[in-house]
Amino acid sequence: MIISVASGKGGTGKTTVSTNLALSKNNAQFFDCDVEEPNSNIFIKAELNKKEDVSVFYPSIDKDKCNFCSKCSDFCAYNAIAVVPSDVLVFPELCHSCMGCGLVCPQDAISFKERVIGRIEYGRKNGIDFFHGLLNIGEMQAIPVIKKLKKKIDKKRNVIIDVPPGTSCPVIESVSESDYCILVTEPTPFGLHDLKLAVEVIRHLKIPFGVIINRDGVGDKRVEDFCRKEKIPIILKIPESKKIANLYSKGIAIVEESLEWREKFNQVFEKINNEVKA
Amino acid sequence: MKEITVISGKGGTGKTTITAAFASIEKNAVLADCDVDAADLHLILNPSIKKTMGFHGLKIADINKDSCIKCNKCYESCKFDAIDKDINIKKASCEGCGVCEYICPVDAISMKERDSGFSYISDTRFGPMAHAVLKTAEEASGKLVTVVRNNAKKLAKEKNKDIIIIDGPPGIGCPVIASITGVDMVLVVTEPTLSAIHDLERVLDVSKHFKILPLVCINKYDINIENTEKIVKYCKENGIEIVGMLPYDTIVTDAMINQKSVIEYSKADLSKKIIEMWEKIREKIK
Numbered sequence: 308m309i310i311s312v313a314s315g316k317g318g319t320g321k322t323t324v325s326t327n328l329a330l331s332k333n334n335a336q337f338f339d340c341d342v343e344e345p346n347s348n349i350f351i352k353a354e355l356n357k358k359e360d361v362s363v364f365y366p367s368i369d370k371d372k373c374n375f376c377s378k379c380s381d382f383c384a385y386n387a388i389a390v391v392p393s394d395v396l397v398f399p400e401l402c403h404s405c406m407g408c409g410l411v412c413p414q415d416a417i418s419f420k421e422r423v424i425g426r427i428e429y430g431r432k433n434g435i436d437f438f439h440g441l442l443n444i445g446e447m448q449a450i451p452v453i454k455k456l457k458k459k460i461d462k463k464r465n466v467i468i469d470v471p472p473g474t475s476c477p478v479i480e481s482v483s484e485s486d487y488c489i490l491v492t493e494p495t496p497f498g499l500h501d502l503k504l505a506v507e508v509i510r511h512l513k514i515p516f517g518v519i520i521n522r523d524g525v526g527d528k529r530v531e532d533f534c535r536k537e538k539i540p541i542i543l544k545i546p547e548s549k550k551i552a553n554l555y556s557k558g559i560a561i562v563e564e565s566l567e568w569r570e571k572f573n574q575v576f577e578k579i580n581n582e583v584k585a
Numbered sequence: 586m587k588e589i590t591v592i593s594g595k596g597g598t599g600k601t602t603i604t605a606a607f608a609s610i611e612k613n614a615v616l617a618d619c620d621v622d623a624a625d626l627h628l629i630l631n632p633s634i635k636k637t638m639g640f641h642g643l644k645i646a647d648i649n650k651d652s653c654i655k656c657n658k659c660y661e662s663c664k665f666d667a668i669d670k671d672i673n674i675k676k677a678s679c680e681g682c683g684v685c686e687y688i689c690p691v692d693a694i695s696m697k698e699r700d701s702g703f704s705y706i707s708d709t710r711f712g713p714m715a716h717a718v719l720k721t722a723e724e725a726s727g728k729l730v731t732v733v734r735n736n737a738k739k740l741a742k743e744k745n746k747d748i749i750i751i752d753g754p755p756g757i758g759c760p761v762i763a764s765i766t767g768v769d770m771v772l773v774v775t776e777p778t779l780s781a782i783h784d785l786e787r788v789l790d791v792s793k794h795f796k797i798l799p800l801v802c803i804n805k806y807d808i809n810i811e812n813t814e815k816i817v818k819y820c821k822e823n824g825i826e827i828v829g830m831l832p833y834d835t836i837v838t839d840a841m842i843n844q845k846s847v848i849e850y851s852k853a854d855l856s857k858k859i860i861e862m863w864e865k866i867r868e869k870i871k
Contacts, residue, residue, distance in 0.1 A: 315623050317596010317755040322780065343756035344594050344787060346780040384643060384682050405664050405682030444787065445794040447727065447759040472596040472755050473622035475719060475726045479677045496841050497601065501623040507721040512677070525838050556778040556809040 308583055309466040311485040313509070315501030317472035320491045320521035320545065323555060325469040326350035331562045331572035333434040336464050340481035341471040342425060342440035342452040349558040353432035361440070361452045362421040365399040366408050372416035379408035379417060400447055425452040429459070436464075449477040457481075465576075474504050482509065486583045488516040489542070489575075494526035499533060506539065515582065517542040519575075543575050586741050587870045588734075588749045588768040590619070594784030596755035598774045599804040602837050602847060604752040605629040606859045608711040609846040611867070615746045616709065617737035618716040619730045619764040620754040621702070629846055632707030632714045640717065640732060642701035642725030643681030646674050652693035659685035659694060677722045701725060704732045706740060713740045730754075730763035748870065757791045765791070769870055770798040772828070776805045777812030785816065789825065800826055800869065802862060805833040828869075829862030831855055 312325040322339075326347050329337045339347040348355065366379070366388065377390035387401035388408060399422055409417040424446045429438040438459050440452040449471070457480075460466055470481040482488055488509050492502040502518070509516045518534055523544040534541050545551065551561055562569040591600045591607075604626060608616050618626040646659075646667070653672055660668045663685055667678035686694045701723040707714045715736035717729050737749045753764040753771075765771055771792050775785040785801070792799040801820055806813045813830070820827050832855055840850035848856050 316625070317593075317623075319597060341756075343758045343761075344784040346595070346783060349779045349783065382683065382687070384680075403664075403680055403682060405680070405684050406662075407682050407684040407687060410662075410684060410687060442758055444757065444790045445762070447762055449756075449758045473726075473760075474721070475622050475760075476677075476724045477758070478622075479722055483677070495838050496628050496844070497625045500625055500628055504623055504721070511722050525835070527842055552808060555780075556776075556812055558779040 308487070308580065309460065309462065309468065309485045310487050310489060310579055311468040311470050311482040312489045312491060313470035313478060313482055313505055314472060314491045315474055315505035316492070316497055319493050319498060322346050322350065322469055323521065324489060324491050324519055325467050327560050327562045327568070327572045328576060329435050329467050330560050331569045332465060332576055334465060336436045336461055336466045337438065338456055338460065338466065339439035339469045340453050340456060341469055342442045342449050342456070343471060345439040345441060347469050348437060348439055350560045351432055351435060351437050353430040353435065353437035355428035355430040357430060358426055358428045359455070360423045361425045361427060361455045362423050363451050364404045364406065364419040364421055365402040366397055366417045367420045368395045368397065369416045369418065370395065372414045374414055376413065378411045378413065382407050382411045400445070403448070424448065427452065427456050450480050453477060453480045474508050478508065479512065482514065483512060485514050487579050488514045489519055490516055491519045491521055492530055493522045494520055494528070494530045498526070499530050502530060503533070506537070519543045519545065521545045522547040542578055543571065586738070586747055586749065588751060589770050589772060589866065589870060590751040590753045590765050590768045591772045591774060592753040592761060592765065592788055593755060593774045594757060594788035595781045598776045598781055600774050601625045601629070601752055602841070603774055603802065603804070603859065604750060605846040606848045607750050607863050608709070609848040610860055610863045611748065611750065613746050614712055614748045614750050615737045615741045615744070616712065616714040617733050617749055617751045618714070619733050619751050619760070621717045621719045621726050621729045621733065622754060622760065624716055624718065626752045627716055629841065629844060630709040630711065630714060631844055632705070632709045632716065634705050634707045636706040638704045639700060640702040640704050640729055641698045642723055642728055643699070644683070644696040645676065645679050645681055645699045646685050646694050647697045648672060648674060649693045652691050654691050656690060658688050658690065662688045680724065699723070702729055704729065704736055706736055712746065713744055715740060727759035727763040730760050757787055761791065762795070765797055766795060768797060770800060772800050772802055772866065774802045774804050775816060777803060777809040777816060779812065782812060782816060786819070789823070800828045800866065802829040802831065803827060804831045806830040807832050828865045829858060831858050
């Protein structure tokens with residue numbers, strides 16, 4: 308079963324929820340798909356002794372064969388190739404590796420080289436198989452790193468995915484194929500607004516989902532009203548608490564300090580398990 | 586004309602709260618919300634929209650099933666896994682490259698414009714604003730960020746404003762890079778948690794990579810003094826100036842609920858500190 312933890316708005320507690328879920332069970336595969344800013348291992352603390360580079364293809368032009376016809380640059384939807392009267396410029400960081408330029412070149416002047424844009428790292432800790440990805444500084448495209456991470460998923464196991472914030476491509480890539488999605492929000496106007504966007508995305512992808520309200524007690528009741536009206540189950544509330552905020556700031560998971568919370572996160576797991584099976 | 590972008594790496598550290606506060610202090614600014622994935626600035630600034638423009642992101646493949654001969658060439662050529670074995674386009678995966686259209690031997694595929702969202706030009710009680718909405722499950726948020734920034738620049742020229750304050754997205758990838766390339770400085774908002782410190786270091790590397798001057802604001806500095814000291818030490822070692830240390834205060838949420846900036850809502854210490862921070866930034870950006 309694959310459970311993804313997403314939010315729309317950043318900083319609502321995705322990592323708190325996903326890491327505590329994983330640590331309450333201690334048998335899951337864990338994927339931190341926020342490859343721009345991965346934080347889950349601050350809480351899981353796995354030793355990441357395995358590493359694999361993530362590479363993408365980009366065109367390399369044989370200028371002896373090239374006749375500067377500019378068919379490649381006309382074809383490229385990403386402005387990654389520019390042809391000037393007697394030269395061709397390639398901008399590798401704009402290239403999406405579709406390989407179309409190679410197809411349209413009448414001179415067979417284009418070959419493809421690989422370049423590294425990030426890496427995935429993984430290791431084991433207390434029964435958790437932990438994986439995360441890192442996009443290199445200055446690189447634009449998170450998707451190839453997320454795709455490489457997701458190849459490691461073993462669908463027969465309990466899988467937990469920490470999803471990046473937002474609602475666009477990296478989010479969709481991370482949550483697609485999940486059996487269930489937890490949307491983490493906070494009871495504030497920003498939290499509600501971005502929850503609504505996230506709900507639209509998850510409904511669009513037809514994935515069953517429920518909401519966890521973090522920092523319950525701040526703000527107002529509009530998130531709860533929205534969930535009730537939309538018939539979205541609220542599967543857990545985590546109260547606004549100095550103690551929890553302090554543990555988070557130090558990189559300590561709540562379930563490691565409190566049996567009560569271990570039990571609560573276990574129940575979330577069971578609830579989702581039952582719902583997915585039903 | 587100067588541009589400053591508020592970024593953070595980690596989400597939820599207070600970018601929008603601080604941008605909205607700056608908006609209510611600075612009289613000569615254009616505001617731009619470049620967090621087009623999950624834009625929130627309008628919830629405080631309550632813009633009245635003057636002009637709406639359609640946004641077309643990347644194109645999308647459209648298959649004419651009547652002419653398709655199921656040769657599978659498109660399926661085999663697509664590098665984005667956007668075509669399934671039954672030759673259906675997976676809308677969320679298609680990046681609009683056009684390879685399938687090119688390779689199809691019977692011209693059954695054409696690339697169509699997709700309506701990916703809207704960009705807006707608006708008025709707010711603090712001045713003009715450029716913002717946008719990306720439709721559900723659409724791509725090309727980086728491209729839409731560029732549209733918003735261009736709209737903001739036009740507004741600044743028209744209205745004779747000398748600074749653009751940009752509310753940026755979280756992360757370090759495509760939309761962040763689109764939000765910061767060519768700006769005069771970035772303000773990185775962080776908080777004293779291990780997660781935020783990790784993300785701060787990565788986003789500062791991004792600003793260094795693009796050679797943009799970074800300033801740092803430590804929000805909620807008093808929730809973990811030990812971690813705040815770590816940030817201060819890190820910034821000192823790397824020659825990065827901390828322009829503000831803001832205390833944790835529940836008025837942030839109260840102001841948000843009342844659709845007001847912190848500055849409008851309260852004269853508390855927090856508001857004073859933000860005003861001092863903006864004065865420092867104003868001085869630097871000249």
